[in-house]
Amino acid sequence: MRRRWGVVEEETPRSATVRTHEPVELPWTPVRGWTPPLSSTFATPQQQKQPSTSTLWLRPRGQDVAVVQSAIRDLKLLVSPLLLLAPPPYVSTQARETSLPPPAAVEQQQQRRRPTSYEECSRWYATQPIPAGMFLLSIPTEAVLFANPPPASDPLLGYFMQVEELVAQLVDAAATGGTAHHGYASYLCDSVVPCRNLPFLTPADLQKEFSREAAAASGGEAGSHLSSGPPPPLLRGLAENRGQDESDSNREASASDSPAISLLSFFHDDMSGEPLSDYLRARLSKAEYAWWVSLVLSHRAGSSSLLPMLDKLNHSPIPNCYYTMATEETVCGLDVMDNLLAGVPEELLYQPYVHLFAMRDIKAGEELTLCYASAAEGVYRPAGVHPPPRPASLRTPPPPEFLRSTVENSSGSGEDTQRAAQSTENVSDFMESLFSSAAVAAAATATVPAIGSAADRTDVSRELRHLQHPGRQEVSTAEGSASWRLQWGFVPPCDAVYSAKDLVEMAALVAERRVDTRAALFPPPSHSSLAAAAHS
Numbered sequence: 001m002r003r004r005w006g007v008v009e010e011e012t013p014r015s016a017t018v019r020t021h022e023p024v025e026l027p028w029t030p031v032r033g034w035t036p037p038l039s040s041t042f043a044t045p046q047q048q049k050q051p052s053t054s055t056l057w058l059r060p061r062g063q064d065v066a067v068v069q070s071a072i073r074d075l076k077l078l079v080s081p082l083l084l085l086a087p088p089p090y091v092s093t094q095a096r097e098t099s100l101p102p103p104a105a106v107e108q109q110q111q112r113r114r115p116t117s118y119e120e121c122s123r124w125y126a127t128q129p130i131p132a133g134m135f136l137l138s139i140p141t142e143a144v145l146f147a148n149p150p151p152a153s154d155p156l157l158g159y160f161m162q163v164e165e166l167v168a169q170l171v172d173a174a175a176t177g178g179t180a181h182h183g184y185a186s187y188l189c190d191s192v193v194p195c196r197n198l199p200f201l202t203p204a205d206l207q208k209e210f211s212r213e214a215a216a217a218s219g220g221e222a223g224s225h226l227s228s229g230p231p232p233p234l235l236r237g238l239a240e241n242r243g244q245d246e247s248d249s250n251r252e253a254s255a256s257d258s259p260a261i262s263l264l265s266f267f268h269d270d271m272s273g274e275p276l277s278d279y280l281r282a283r284l285s286k287a288e289y290a291w292w293v294s295l296v297l298s299h300r301a302g303s304s305s306l307l308p309m310l311d312k313l314n315h316s317p318i319p320n321c322y323y324t325m326a327t328e329e330t331v332c333g334l335d336v337m338d339n340l341l342a343g344v345p346e347e348l349l350y351q352p353y354v355h356l357f358a359m360r361d362i363k364a365g366e367e368l369t370l371c372y373a374s375a376a377e378g379v380y381r382p383a384g385v386h387p388p389p390r391p392a393s394l395r396t397p398p399p400p401e402f403l404r405s406t407v408e409n410s411s412g413s414g415e416d417t418q419r420a421a422q423s424t425e426n427v428s429d430f431m432e433s434l435f436s437s438a439a440v441a442a443a444a445t446a447t448v449p450a451i452g453s454a455a456d457r458t459d460v461s462r463e464l465r466h467l468q469h470p471g472r473q474e475v476s477t478a479e480g481s482a483s484w485r486l487q488w489g490f491v492p493p494c495d496a497v498y499s500a501k502d503l504v505e506m507a508a509l510v511a512e513r514r515v516d517t518r519a520a521l522f523p524p525p526s527h528s529s530l531a532a533a534a535h536s
């Protein structure tokens, strides 16, 4: 007998949990009534131009189905039935085609075993409209992989020890059939393309980030410093040292100029790109180690944990999801209530969970996204609108009719769609009140840096046009873009949109939805039953 996920379990025979790798086939799922989104992380520009009569088709690869099944079975993942983990969708446009699944050629291409780029990697999609506040994925905190290495005197060493501990846990799980994280770790090996981040970047790559800023400051073209003029001041020391003397003291002097350069030189020079530990050195070649470091860096949550399956969510500056993580210390009444609403089974109700939920209404066919960074407090806040006005829906306490209509909705009165639309308007009104000034919005569009494809930039600019941005964006600074490249391997077109204060307001809206759900689940007693109770 052993305890797993806080529950005493029979010892499972090892053979029963070893994966067979039999491909599991799911049919194409049509998502009707979707509207092409503006998000650059979602559809191609061609897809975005499709008429609203088009049908979007989703079909998970065999390994997507297998990893979800293994996570449900071995990690106790809870998945909303409104989601699919699948490669980017196929869109059929011809009227006669919209009810037919995609042609065989598309199928063959899409079901290829291994994605070769970020664009081809599977994502989480909504198959139906999802209202804000709905729980989407939940995983026991016990299934999270945490790194907890012994304290190190050097912060950079401490950083790499954390990364390496997560690498070791994944390497171990991938190699050992029958362990709880085997399916997840094998899936990462099979289906994830590591990005060009720290292990694969050179000083010249980082220099590009610094050059961009210098070019922008001097009004020139991004990257023009690479071939012409002298390197910008921050990198001058490094470039000179590399050309001449590689002595430790010189290297340290240049590295201290920028945390990004320190990180790069610690990995490539001090560690020589090799594992720190004998354990990994005995198991991984230098190339394999670089692959795993890239993967861990780009999939970590916070500084030292991996959230299986939630780490499939891509980044958007205007995300539609948020997650909360309860721990043994924080688990309390509200977390238990969240567990209940998320559908956690009774025997695990008092276990800490990580819950992913919709932070705004999500359209059918939309990709689920998280924001990997929070906006610095006040970055996007227009002068004079601080604190922001309370959203209209929160200004007055709900009248008694409100509660009554919520309960009626739960019994299928058909008003819930109308109510959902109403709340959506409130969210947009609220966001509108925070970010609306044509003049500053134009500046926001202009500050989108020249990174990524032209199509991406246009789409995100369009999406952000109504947002107010009063100052310079962190991603367009050398340090900001270098740190995105180092960890995530890409630089988003703009900073995070929501600051901590905005999130508090959003949380209030989402909480209101949860209260609605609660009222629907636990309707207040009717007047007649109250009267009957009073008489008895």
Ligand SMILES: C[S@@+](CC[C@H](N)C(=O)[O-])C[C@H]1O[C@@H](n2cnc3c(N)ncnc32)[C@H](O)[C@@H]1O
Binding pocket: 041, 118, 121, 122, 191, 192, 193, 194, 195, 298, 299, 300, 311, 312, 313, 314, 315, 316, 487, 488, 489, 490
């Ligand atoms: C947490 S993982 C997200 C899931 C990952 N795409 C996968 O398939 O496993 C983060 C990595 O995904 C990629 N990524 C996420 N959002 C992106 C975006 N908006 N643009 C480009 N790449 C992105 C980057 O390579 C990043 O390092």
